[in-house]
Amino acid sequence: xxxxxxxxxxxxxxxxxxxxxxxxxxxxxxxxxxxxxSALKSNKEIRENPLALPSEWHFQNYVEAWxxxxxxxxxxxSIFITVTSVAIVLFLSSLAxxxxxxxxxxxxxxxxxxxxxxxxxxxxxxxxxxxxxxYELNLANSRFGLILVYVAGSLPxxxxxxxxxxxxxxxxxxxxAALDGCNRFQFYWRILLPLSKPSLMALGxxxxxxxxxxxxxxxxxxxxxxxxxxPLGLTAFQDEYFTDFALSFAGINIxxxxxxxxxxxxxxxxxxxxxxxxxx
Amino acid sequence: xxxxxxxxxQRRPGPRFRLDPMPYLFILPAVLIYVVFNLGPxxxxxxxxxxxxxxxxxxxxxxxxxxxxxxxxxxxxWNALGHNFIFLGLAVVIPVSMGxxxxxxxxxxxxxxxxFRAALFLPAIFSGVVIAYVWxxxxxxxxxxxxxxxxAVGLGAFTxxxxxxxNLALYSTFVAYTWASFGYSMVIFxxxxxxxxxxxxxxxxxxxxxxWQKLFYITIPCLYDVFTFVITLRIFTAMGxxxxxxxxxxxxxxxxxxxxxIYVFRMIGNFEMGWxxxxxxxxxxxxxxxxxxxxxxxxxxxxSS
Numbered sequence: 147x148x149x150x151x152x153x154x155x156x157x158x159x160x161x162x163x164x165x166x167x168x169x170x171x172x173x174x175x176x177x178x179x180x181x182x183x184s185a186l187k188s189n190k191e192i193r194e195n196p197l198a199l200p201s202e203w204h205f206q207n208y209v210e211a212w213x214x215x216x217x218x219x220x221x222x223x224s225i226f227i228t229v230t231s232v233a234i235v236l237f238l239s240s241l242a243x244x245x246x247x248x249x250x251x252x253x254x255x256x257x258x259x260x261x262x263x264x265x266x267x268x269x270x271x272x273x274x275x276x277x278x279x280x281y282e283l284n285l286a287n288s289r290f291g292l293i294l295v296y297v298a299g300s301l302p303x304x305x306x307x308x309x310x311x312x313x314x315x316x317x318x319x320x321x322x323a324a325l326d327g328c329n330r331f332q333f334y335w336r337i338l339l340p341l342s343k344p345s346l347m348a349l350g351x352x353x354x355x356x357x358x359x360x361x362x363x364x365x366x367x368x369x370x371x372x373x374x375x376x377p378l379g380l381t382a383f384q385d386e387y388f389t390d391f392a393l394s395f396a397g398i399n400i401x402x403x404x405x406x407x408x409x410x411x412x413x414x415x416x417x418x419x420x421x422x423x424x425x426x
Numbered sequence: 427x428x429x430x431x432x433x434x435x436q437r438r439p440g441p442r443f444r445l446d447p448m449p450y451l452f453i454l455p456a457v458l459i460y461v462v463f464n465l466g467p468x469x470x471x472x473x474x475x476x477x478x479x480x481x482x483x484x485x486x487x488x489x490x491x492x493x494x495x496x497x498x499x500x501x502x503x504w505n506a507l508g509h510n511f512i513f514l515g516l517a518v519v520i521p522v523s524m525g526x527x528x529x530x531x532x533x534x535x536x537x538x539x540x541x542f543r544a545a546l547f548l549p550a551i552f553s554g555v556v557i558a559y560v561w562x563x564x565x566x567x568x569x570x571x572x573x574x575x576x577x578a579v580g581l582g583a584f585t586x587x588x589x590x591x592x593n594l595a596l597y598s599t600f601v602a603y604t605w606a607s608f609g610y611s612m613v614i615f616x617x618x619x620x621x622x623x624x625x626x627x628x629x630x631x632x633x634x635x636x637x638w639q640k641l642f643y644i645t646i647p648c649l650y651d652v653f654t655f656v657i658t659l660r661i662f663t664a665m666g667x668x669x670x671x672x673x674x675x676x677x678x679x680x681x682x683x684x685x686x687x688i689y690v691f692r693m694i695g696n697f698e699m700g701w702x703x704x705x706x707x708x709x710x711x712x713x714x715x716x717x718x719x720x721x722x723x724x725x726x727x728x729x730s731s
Contacts, residue, residue, distance in 0.1 A: 156536075163531040164538075170528060171545045174605070177560050178548065180571050184563070196574040238456040245452035252445070257453060264464050266717065268666035270690040271710035272467035274703045275474060277694065279467060298463035301456050330448055359553035361669045362687070366694070377555035381673060384559060391569055398559045402552060409551045413544050416551070420610070421617035 178402075185395035192391040204392065211396040215386070219372055220379030221404075227289055227375060228357045231296040235353050236346055238297070239304035244334050246305065247312035248320065258309070264302040269362055280367055287370050295363055300353045307422065311345045312338065344415075345422075351412045352419035358405060376401045468710070475703035493704035503705060505681055506689040509596055510709075513603070513685065514664040518657050521604050525611025525656065530645060532612075533619045543616060547609035554606070554669025561602035562674055565589050589675050592682035599671045599683055606670075607663065611656045618652035619645065654724040658717050665713045 184192055185207055186200040211217060245251070246258045276295065277286070285291030315338070323333045339346070361377040368374055374382065380401045387393045409416065475493055477486040497503045532542050549557065564572050565588035573585040588598040626648070630640050646653070668687040671677060677684035677692075686709045693702035 160535045163534045167528070167531050167535070167538075167542050167546075171542060174546055174549060177564055177571075177605070181560050181563065192569050196569050196571055197578060238459065242453040242456035245449040249446075249449040249452070251449040254449070257457065260465065261456075261460060264460065264468075266714050267468050267710045268662065268687070268706075268713050269668070270666065270687045270706040271471055272464065273471075273690065273706065274694055274699045275467040275470035276463070278699075279463075279470075294459060294463050298459050301460045301464070305456065330452075334452075355551060359551075359555075361553060361555050362691075365672075366691070377553040377669075380555050380559065384673075391563075394559070395563070398556060398563075402556050405551050405553070405556075406548075409548070413547075417543070417547065417613050417617075421614055 181395055181398055181402075185392065185399050187392060187395075189390065189392050192395075207392045207396040208400065211383070211387075211393050211400060214393070215379070215383045215397065216371060216374075217376075217379065217383070217397070217400055220374050220376045221400075223289060223373060223379075224358060224376040224404075227293055227296070228354055231293050231300070231357045232350050232353050234293070234297045235300045235304050236350055239301055239349075240308055240339060240342070240346065241334065242301075243305045243308035243312055244338060247309045248315070248317075249330075258305070261302045261305050265306075273363075273366055276363075277366055286367055287373060289373055292364060292367055292373075292375075295367065296357050296360065299363075300356065304349055304353065307349055307419075308342070308345065311342065311422075315341070344418075347412075348415045348419035348422060351408070351415045354408065355405065355416060358408075376404075471703045472707050472710075474699065475707045477700070479699055489700065493700040494708070497701055497705050497708065500701075502681055502684065503686075503689060506677075506684040506686050507709070507712075509683060509685050510665050510667070512596065513600060513667055514661065516600055517603070517607070517660040517664040520600075521608040522611050522653075522656055522660060524604070524608040526615050526646075526649075528608070528612045529615035529619055530641065532616060543613065547613055549606045550609035552606065555673060557602055557606045558670045558673035561598075561605070561670075562589070565598055565674075590679055592679050595675050595679060595683040599674050602670050602674060603663075603667060607660075610659070614656055614659075615649060615652060618649045622648045650724070650728060654721060658721060661713065661717050661720065665709065665716070 183199055184196070186203045186205065187198075188204055191198070191201060242261075246254060280286040280288075280291050280295075283291070285294065319337065320333055323337055328336070358375075359377060360375075361381075364375050364378045365381075368378060371379075371382065380397055383397045384394055387397065474486075476488060476490060478489045478492075479486045528542075528546055532539050535542075552560075564570050567573065567587055567590070570588075572588065576582060576585050586594060589595050622645070626644055627640065630644055635643070666687055667685055668691070671683055671685055672688055672691070675683045677688040686705060690702050690706045690709070693699075693705065
């Protein structure tokens with residue numbers, strides 16, 4: 147290969163990597179493309195020719211799925227529960243992480259450790275008592291109750307991540323703010339939070355995805371149709387329309403599209419949230 | 427020095443120690459919500475596994491290890507736990523090695539890194555519910571794409587009831603799980619790779635190391651801590667797998683793809699809180715032992731070598 151230029155050699159060397167990556171990407175994306183294509187087909191076409199692309203585009207599948215089932219309600223519930231949970235998690239975890247990272251007080255290490263313990267258990271380890279607690283507090287079958295459960299579930303990871311980030315802040319910053327008469331809450335609110343925007347963004351997108359997609363606890367705690375989130379609503383919808391192939395596909399897409407949009411917009415933040423949280 | 431003494435958060439030397447309430451006010455809301463809605467129920471689940479109780483009646487009666495005796499003698503419990511371990515065994519090999527190789531390939535190329543990373547991670551963003559329904563249709567006996575593809579390429583003899591065959595159901599759900607998890611390992615490995623100094627790879631190239639030599643003598647040793655994390659993550663997801671299996675098979679046919687979390691969920695649905703909490707506690711103990719044991723072993727091995 148002496149006669150080839152260095153640039154061409156390098157291209158030749160990376161050719162097998164490109165081949166494997168392209169093939170894997172195609173195999174990975176084919177199921178998604180197929181589900182989107184099938185949602186535009188008629189039932190007859192799906193049954194007779196599952197592999198073909200739609201011969202004509204039946205957009206009415208989406209219209210029927212949206213209005214036939216309560217997808218507007220599920221959608222609103224998911225937005226409300228997810229956005230509220232993310233806002234509460236960001237506020238409470240940044241407050242606590244600031245104290246754990248920058249303040250000395252008896253019990254700092256121990257209380258932080260208690261938060262870490264929460265990440266060690268599988269979900270099922272709390273479900274029985276959680277269900278009866280929610281009924282006791284009249285929070286079962288309630289969007290507000292579900293928000294509290296989601297916030298409690300996200301706090302340990304959020305505090306762990308933000309604490310590591312806040313620890314990197316120079317002490318001088320806080321000292322000079324104190325000299326200017328800034329108390330600790332003012333410092334947190336006016337200086338720490340604005341400077342932490344990228345981290346809060348990454349954490350927020352990560353918590354958004356986890357909350358939007360959550361299914362197990364919603365299944366346990368919600369059984370009124372009007373309070374279902376999208377993943378929960380999709381199961382009810384699929385149970386009802388499992389013979390109507392085209393509507394089923396449309397229902398899956400309605401649930402998937404919002405996540406895809408958020409992913410396209412915030413892909414970097416999301417992956418940063420995952421990797422920063424895991425490698426620090 | 428004067429500045430250090432006056433800085434907030436530093437304990438001042440003095441004859442009397444005054445407890446500063448401020449830090450506690452900062453952590454209080456988080457602690458309250460976390461204890462009531464997360465840690466509290468976990469602790470309660472452990473305690474209640476020693477009592478007879480259900481959701482309906484408030485009476486409790488101490489039953490000792492009765493619930494544990496029951497579930498440890500329940501074939502379905504061992505059946506479900508065994509499936510979690512099959513899942514775990516496959517999960518630490520298949521999605522992890524897929525993630526590693528794809529990350530290395532993306533690292534090796536110059537153009538299109540961001541596109542490949544974004545596209546290959548895409549399935550990982552979906553809810554388990556969406557993943558399960560996508561695969562439910564892929565596996566569908568006559569409208570599904572998998573059997574249709576097999577027919578189309580002349581492998582009609584290999585068409586299967588992917589979810590209805592007791593010998594296949596668990597593995598079919600594992601494929602759906604893998605589709606949605608290798609991207610996770612991939613982005614974490616990729617971030618780890620980008621932290622390795624490029625000098626090492628350049629030196630290896632000068633010495634004429636081939637792809638496999640670089641992989642086994644540089645990449646994998648350098649990613650030691652990343653491996654620990656990625657595999658620990660698989661321990662949690664494999665031992666806590668629920669949504670994908672719940673929707674694809676419901677644990678069936680005939681409990682052939684049952685797992686612990688579905689077993690626990692079924693027990694709660696039957697108001698058998700004692701058995702549910704006992705099974706959940708056993709699973710939690712296994713997860714804690716496996717994950718902390720694995721992390722400690724990896725730390726010990728990196729110290730001793």
